[in-house]
Amino acid sequence: MTLEQTQKRIKELTASINQHNYNYYVLSNPTISDFDFDMLLEELQKLELEFPQFADENSPTKRVGGSITKNFETVKHNYPMLSLSxxxxxxxxxxxxxxxxxxxxxxxxxxxxxxxxxxxxxxxxxxxxxxxxxxxxxxxxxxxxxxxxxxxxxxxxxxxxxxxxxxxxxxxxxxxxxxxxxxxxxxxxxxxxxxxxxxxxxxxxxxxxxxxxxxxxxxxxxxxxxxxxxxxxxxxxxxxxxxxxxxxxxxxxxxxxxxxxxxxxxxxxxxxxxxxxxxxxxxxxxxxxxxxxxxxxxxxxxxxxxxxxxxxxxxFKAEQVKTKLLEITYQVGRTGAITPVANLQPVLLAGTTVKRASLHNADQIEKLDIRVNDIVLVEKGGEIIPKIVGVEATQRDIFSQPTQYIKNCPECNTALIRTEGDAKHFCPNEWGCPPQIKGKIAHFISRKAMNIDGLGEETIDLLVDKNLIKNSADLYNLRFEQLFNLEGFKDKKVQNILDGLVQSKQIPFERVLYAIGIRFVGETVAKKLAKHFKSLENIRKASFEELIAADEIGEKIAESILLFFENESNKEVIAKLEQVGLNFSLSEDQLANTSNKLEGLTFVVSGVFTLFSRDELKDSIEKNGGKVSSSISKKTSYIVAGENMGPSKLQKAQELGVKIIDENAFLAMV
Ligand SMILES: [Zn+2]
Structure with missing residues (x-):
């Protein structure tokens, strides 16, 4: 294509994409498949990257965003923006x-x-x-x-x-x-x-x-x-x-x-x-x-x-109705948090039949003095779950007693605790309370942790309910017949789960560390810990002082790690997972690939690459001591640019004079 033809093509694509956007989002009447739409958009992105001089500031490629605004500029309205009475x-x-x-x-x-x-x-x-x-x-x-x-x-x-x-x-x-x-x-x-x-x-x-x-x-x-x-x-x-x-x-x-x-x-x-x-x-x-x-x-x-x-x-008035509070029940969340729920005599409110309303926490019940058998005022504003906003105390039975908030977990009967400053009560029985067990295993299998194919939260709930598993390590003992006997589980599905479990043994150490679910150890912290200590054994042996000496590990995280490894149930599960053969230390490749070559340098990664995935590239930067940032600033040392780098990023990089390198140049650096 000549330059002139390119410019013309960019204009054509822009007009066509704008029209399709309009058809889809304004008229709700698309005339092109999502795939074909994506192809047009991709072509435009490519051309704009290659010929930034023709890229329109209002190009539809801007729709995906990518710019970062730290502080929004204050602008005076041309005409004051009044509110109506x-x-x-x-x-x-x-x-x-x-x-x-x-x-x-x-x-x-x-x-x-x-x-x-x-x-x-x-x-x-x-x-x-x-x-x-x-x-x-x-x-x-x-x-x-x-x-x-x-x-x-x-x-x-x-x-x-x-x-x-x-x-x-x-x-x-x-x-x-x-x-x-x-x-x-x-x-x-x-x-x-x-x-x-x-x-x-x-x-x-x-x-x-x-x-x-x-x-x-x-x-x-x-x-x-x-x-x-x-x-x-x-x-x-x-x-x-x-x-x-x-x-x-x-x-x-x-x-x-x-x-x-x-x-x-x-x-x-x-x-x-x-x-x-x-x-x-x-x-x-x-x-x-x-x-x-x-x-x-x-x-x-x-x-x-x-x-x-x-x-x-x-x-419109926020809609309110009166109805009778039949019972207060308590839900236990995946983190052990208790939420009281009002079960109501079914009543029509805002077009739907309402049977339940949120009561938030013990303070809320006490403040409104909500009691079973009360006639309560239920409101539905913009919120999804209706709430109780008042009580008809005068209509109350003379024998009515104030609500006693539960003292024990409705799922496992453990005495509840409430830490200062927390509005909610918690069940501390992490390893024995069914919703909490399910929550832990769901975290273990999640996409950013062990990412086990074929297993989802519903399956986990079922396996726990059927008593087939009690913790994440039990997953690896599941046998074909056990799964096959469950309703709706066919050959292929069962094999898929078992294969997914075997494959998960290849997951690198830092993700295993994230998967085991130490409180406050998120994805990033897990990476830092893995890089610093290199094995689970080293983390387990580390003292408080040794832990906080690691990059970005504060006192709160260090205390949580120490507590985690003191717990008997945790010890047991960890031992089993080790036996199964999960990666409990950095691989030799990982150890060989770590260096300090990029120390002090900050990178922004943008676009699509042929040699790496974006995550691999970011990994490689961190393993070599560099920092990854999501936005371009004066502090950025290099932008590693692949195909389809966003035009706004390109412009910003040019304005700030940040060096742009491709993946080959990056490889040469490490
Ligand atoms: Zn419990």
Whole structure:
């Protein structure tokens, strides 16, 4: 290809990918397979890497993120970002309509739309390109989060049609329910605390430093308000329809997300409809917004100090119902944490039948004085799990007694403990309490630990319940017939598990060390320990002083390691795992490959390599004494670049003058 042809191809690919993005994320109507889409994207990435002079700043390759923002720049809004006045009663809406009637002559058209419960955003476009995205902040100035917003697929990077030269569009960014649920499912699997609601998760996500993580979170948006000088329309609804034509995801009349209303009755009809129908949406709304449609009339009405007089928000009440608390039960988590659960007389709330509600912890029960047989007030806000917010104490039976929080574990009957500063009670019976046993084995087999093919958490739960295993070492004693006799286990599945177990004996020492589950010894710490001590035997023999002398091992970790090896159950499992033949020390290859050649140097790894996987390359850097960092800064010594290195990283490296080397040059260094 000549340079000219290359430039043309980059333009073609950009336009085509933008169109497919639009079809998929705005219209929900893809016309190409995911595979073909990826091929187009890959081709564009390659060309941009090779010919950075043609790479557009708003290229769709930016969608995957990759830039790091340490501090978000503060930007003053061109037009203050005001909030609407809120109302909770229908009378206030009627007053609003009456007020406007008195101030304005003639027929008045209103537009009703949804009030999205997300994060407000103002996005400026210049010459059809996304220029800048700013959060609401305090309304006068907000944070520049452009790079993060570019990863949101439903927000166009490049507009179509007859757009004004410069304008701002405002709207809301949110996390769809199914994305939120998936995210929490992943958190649950690794035993982390769950996110409480989609709104806070979206607002936390949009302010993350690493745009690549933001890209994975699959945020979505609705944009619904166009601002600028000399805009070519006279009504709000006209503006929305134009914005749709330019490529924005706007609320559509056909979905009843937005509706022209000519009377207060029609406004109430819209409110009533969504008060119920909102529960079927895949995102949260917390009310309805009513605006005067005509721009002229909006101007005539003007503003108060805080908000426009031509608009009002009607907020839905957080839904509450009363029902009877039948029983309090207690769940034991994989880490031993106890969560009290209210079992309720089933009741309809926010469109679903609710039977259970969270009680959080002992303090919460005491604070609200919640007792069995009480009539309780259950609320569902943005949270997934409804909560109890109050008790009808006056309706209580005279013989009612305050709730006695359990003293023993409901799974294994061990006395519970509660350390100072912890809101939750814990079951200390790590090795005998079924959910904790399952949690440990699930960690052992997880992808970053022993990564055993064919074994998942469900299988582990089943094996523990059937009494076939009590700890991770027992996995290696499983026999074909034992697995084959389980329901749903066929030849192939059983063989797959057994093969996976055999293969796991090849897993290197640092991952075995991570897999055995010493508290506070995560992936990175396990690597440091392995490199410093070289074998499990050396770690086991190490004194407190020797432990903290190792790189990045603090007192908390050292104490935890000492405690781990004092425990009889741990000793037993470790001995069995050693017998099985897991790697309990660095291999000769690993020992031979360690050096201090890269000491004092910091590397950033980017792109795809032919000789190594990315993880192998990072490993090799660390084994030779170098440091790996995920972001390019003045401190970066080298970037090891493979195919498809992100264009933003390339640009940053060039700006800072950081040396870029390929994998061969890296090999020569070590
Ligand atoms: Zn227990």
């Amino acid at each position: 809120n109302s909770y009663s229908r009378e206030e809406i009627a007053d609003f309509e009456n007020r406007i009637k008195k101030l304005i002559d003639g027929e008045i058209e209103y537009v009703c739309e949804l009030k999205y419960d997300g994060v407000a955003i103002g996005i400026t476009y210049k010459n059809g390109k996304l220029f800048r995205a700013v959060t609401r902040g305090d309304g006068v100035q907000g944070d520049n989060i452009t790079e993060n917003v570019k990863t949101i697929r439903s927000i166009p990077l490049q507009l179509n049609g007859d757009f004004p030269e410069e304008f701002e569009i405002r709207g809301e960014i949110f996390m769809p329910h199914k994305v939120f649920e998936q995210l929490n499912k992943e958190k649950e699997e690794i035993g982390e605390q769950l996110y409480a609601n989609a709104r806070n998760t979206a607002s936390g996500t949009i302010k993350m430093q690493d745009s690549a993580v933001v890209a994975q979170r699959k945020l979505d948006s609705y944009l619904y308000f166009v601002l600028g000088e000399n805009l070519p329309f006279t009504t709000h609804l006209e503006a929305i329809n134009k914005a749709k034509a330019w490529g924005f995801k706007v609320p559509l009349e056909e979905n009843n997300f937005i509706k022209k209303c000519n009377s207060i009755d029609e406004i109430f009809e819209f409110i009533n409809y969504w008060d119920t129908a909102r529960h079927q949406l895949d995102f949260d709304i917390d009310g309805v917004v009513i605006k005067v449609n005509s721009y002229n009339k909006q101007q005539e009405l003007g503003m108060t100090a805080k908000s426009p007089k031509w608009a009002i928000a009607y907020k």
